[in-house]
Amino acid sequence: MAFSNLCETLLSADIKPSCDNPIVTGVEPIGVIINRNDIDFANIVYNGTRKTVVEDLPLKVGKKGYAISIPSNTPFAGTDTNLVAGTNSNKFTSNVGFVILNNDPDVTEKVIKGLANGEFVVVIQNKYNNKDKALTPSDSVHEIYGLEKGLKASAMGNDKYSADTDGGWSVVLTETEHPTPAYWFYDTNLVTTETKFEALTDVATS
Numbered sequence: 199m200a201f202s203n204l205c206e207t208l209l210s211a212d213i214k215p216s217c218d219n220p221i222v223t224g225v226e227p228i229g230v231i232i233n234r235n236d237i238d239f240a241n242i243v244y245n246g247t248r249k250t251v252v253e254d255l256p257l258k259v260g261k262k263g264y265a266i267s268i269p270s271n272t273p274f275a276g277t278d279t280n281l282v283a284g285t286n287s288n289k290f291t292s293n294v295g296f297v298i299l300n301n302d303p304d305v306t307e308k309v310i311k312g313l314a315n316g317e318f319v320v321v322i323q324n325k326y327n328n329k330d331k332a333l334t335p336s337d338s339v340h341e342i343y344g345l346e347k348g349l350k351a352s353a354m355g356n357d358k359y360s361a362d363t364d365g366g367w368s369v370v371l372t373e374t375e376h377p378t379p380a381y382w383f384y385d386t387n388l389v390t391t392e393t394k395f396e397a398l399t400d401v402a403t404s
Contacts, residue, residue: 216328216330218330219327219328219329219330221326222325222326223325223326224272224324224325224326225273225274225277225322225323225324225325226273226322226323226324226325227267227268227269227270227273228265228266228267228268228323229265229266229268229273229274229296229320229321229322229323230263230264230265230266230320230321230395230398230399231263231264231266231318231319231320232257232263232264232318232319232320232321232398233261233312233316233317233318234316234317234318234319234344234348234349235317236257236258236261236262236263237255237256237257237258237319238256238257238258238402241254241256242254242255242256243256245384250378250380250381250382251337251381251382251383251384252342252345252381252382252383252384253384253385254385254394255319255321255342255383255394255398256402257398257402258402259402259403259404260401260402260403261401261402262398262399262400262401262402263321263398263399264399265399266296266320268296268297268299269299270297270299273296274294274295274296274322275295275296275297276293276294276295276296276370277292277293277294277295277296277322277343278292278293279291279292279293279379279380280292282374282375284375287377289375289376289377290375290376290377290378290379291372291373291374291375291376292343292344292349292372292373292376293352293370293371293372294320294322294343294344294349294370294371294372295368295369295370295371296369297362297363297366297367297368297369298310298363298366298367298368298369299363299364299366300366300367301356301365301366301367305367310354310367313351313354313369313371314351314354315351316350316351317344317348317349317350318344318348318349318350318371319342319343319344319345319348319349320342320343320344320349320371321340321341321342321343321383321395321398322340322341322343323339323340323341323395324338324339324340324341326338326339327339327388329388334384335387335388336384336387336388336391337382337384338382339384339388339391340382340383340384340391340395341380341381341382341383342380342381342382342383343371343373343381344371344373345378345381346373346376346377346378346381347373347374347375347376348373349371349372349373350371350372350373351369351370351371351372352370352371352372353368353369353370354367354368354369354370355367355368356368383395
């Protein structure tokens with residue numbers, strides 16, 4: 199009987215930058231946050247050959263995602279993914295950071311209270327668009343956080359004199375020690391993907 203590491207993962211591509219379309223920093227100011235329990239996980243559609251690419255992210259009937267709008271020069275600042283060394287395998291911890299430029303009774307009741315205790319999935323839009331890829335152009339734009347274990351609040355604060363929040367709230371949501379470094383939301387091309395991204399904030403009917 200031959201023994202092998204069934205879960206072994208090997209490097210399978212060159213490590214090099216794109217000379218024609220160099221990577222850029224930053225995130226677009228609009229994202230979508232979804233209560234993780236509202237996602238219809240049984241019917242998520244993954245790409246047949248690229249297992250970290252999600253083509254459909256369906257929500258349960260009557261559920262919807264919510265837009266995160268950050269009119270800032272650095273929207274989603276503090277969003278990152280870092281390696282966590284483990285005993286048997288290495289994993290990753292991801293953070294999604296954003297500010298809420300508001301603070302009133304509706305915000306504290308309908309947003310802050312939920313963020314403090316809930317579990318979420320967030321889709322952001324990277325400014326980097328690898329549009330020069332022949333077969334899958336623009337598949338680097340929409341990135342999903344929290345798909346494996348869910349994002350939970352790890353830091354929240356309201357500083358009345360903060361220049362970063364203009365007296366609003368700062369939030370960091372964290373997914374700890376998840377096995378997959380990143381998931382992407384992409385189907386066919388950028389136009390199709392953007393349509394599905396925008397539809398996440400509509401009430402699901404089927």
